[in-house]
Amino acid sequence: ERLLETHPELRGRVVFWAFLQRSRQNVDAYRAYLGALVAAAARVNRRFQTGSWMPIRLEVGDNLYRAVAAYKAYDALLVNPIYDGMNLVAKEGALCNTRDGVLVLSENAGSYEELGPHALGINPFDIDQTAEALHGALTMPKRYRANRARQLRQIVRRNDIARWISNQLQDLNDLLDQ
Numbered sequence: 001e002r003l004l005e006t007h008p009e010l011r012g013r014v015v016f017w018a019f020l021q022r023s024r025q026n027v028d029a030y031r032a033y034l035g036a037l038v039a040a041a042a043r044v045n046r047r048f049q050t051g052s053w054m055p056i057r058l059e060v061g062d063n064l065y066r067a068v069a070a071y072k073a074y075d076a077l078l079v080n081p082i083y084d085g086m087n088l089v090a091k092e093g094a095l096c097n098t099r100d101g102v103l104v105l106s107e108n109a110g111s112y113e114e115l116g117p118h119a120l121g122i123n124p125f126d127i128d129q130t131a132e133a134l135h136g137a138l139t140m141p142k143r144y145r146a147n148r149a150r151q152l153r154q155i156v157r158r159n160d161i162a163r164w165i166s167n168q169l170q171d172l173n174d175l176l177d178q
Contacts, residue, residue, distance in 0.1 A: 001044045002131035004055060012050055014138060016078075017057045017070055034060070071096035076137035078104045079111075080124045086110040090119070094152035100145040102137035103152060104130070114159060118151040 004011055020037065024030040041056040048055045059066060071077075077093040087109040094103060094115070105112055105119035112121065120133040140148075 001047070002127050003134050004044075004048050006128075006131055007135050010135070010138070011048060011055070012053045014055070015053075015057055016055060017059065017074075019063075019067055019070060020058065020060045021062050022060060068096060072098050074101040075099060076102050076104055076134055078130070078134065079109055080104070080106045080122060080130065081109050082106070082124050083108045084110055090115055091156045094149070094156050097149060100142065100149040102140055102145055102148060104133045104137050114155060115152060118148045118155070 003014070018037075018041065020034065022034065025034070038058060038060070041058045044056050045054045071093045074093065074097060077090070077097070079087060079090045079093070081087060088111075090103055090105055090109060090111045093101070103115065103119035105115060105121055106124040107116070107121050108124055112119075120137055122130045122133050124130070
């Protein structure tokens with residue numbers, strides 16, 4: 001919403017695809033949160049929709065094929081957890097993308113330490129900063145996009161699951177040796 005408020009030239013030109021998976025729907029707070037997200041998307045769409053263009057496309061459910069298609073096609077990938085562990089979405093997106101998409105990544109994501117130098121870092125609580133980072137990602141010159149995307153792919157390939165497991169086991173061995 002803030003992106004379209006501050007950059008009206010993007011109206012009718014960008015779409016935010018939000019892929020959500022139902023999580024812990026037996027917990028009232030989680031159901032309420034999902035309901036609030038659906039309501040917010042509907043409100044933004046009502047506010048900005050023109051003709052057949054809707055700024056937000058909300059997909060709720062587990063659809064691997066659609067997720068991979070989105071990874072391949074994004075121009076900007078927003079990964080903005082408040083706090084989390086590794087966050088494989090940022091890594092999967094970097095590997096799958098075929099358009100030199102730009103990663104906009106929360107400083108609180110577990111993968112930020114590793115990927116942050118080649119992403120646009122954001123504070124997940126700062127809406128204005130997030131909107132500006134998205135604008136920066138969407139308007140970034142192609143050569144900078146390509147360089148960032150290449151660096152991200154190299155990092156993810158270099159630090160694969162085998163290396164991660166090896167590091168975890170080494171850390172456990174180091175603890176046992178103390």
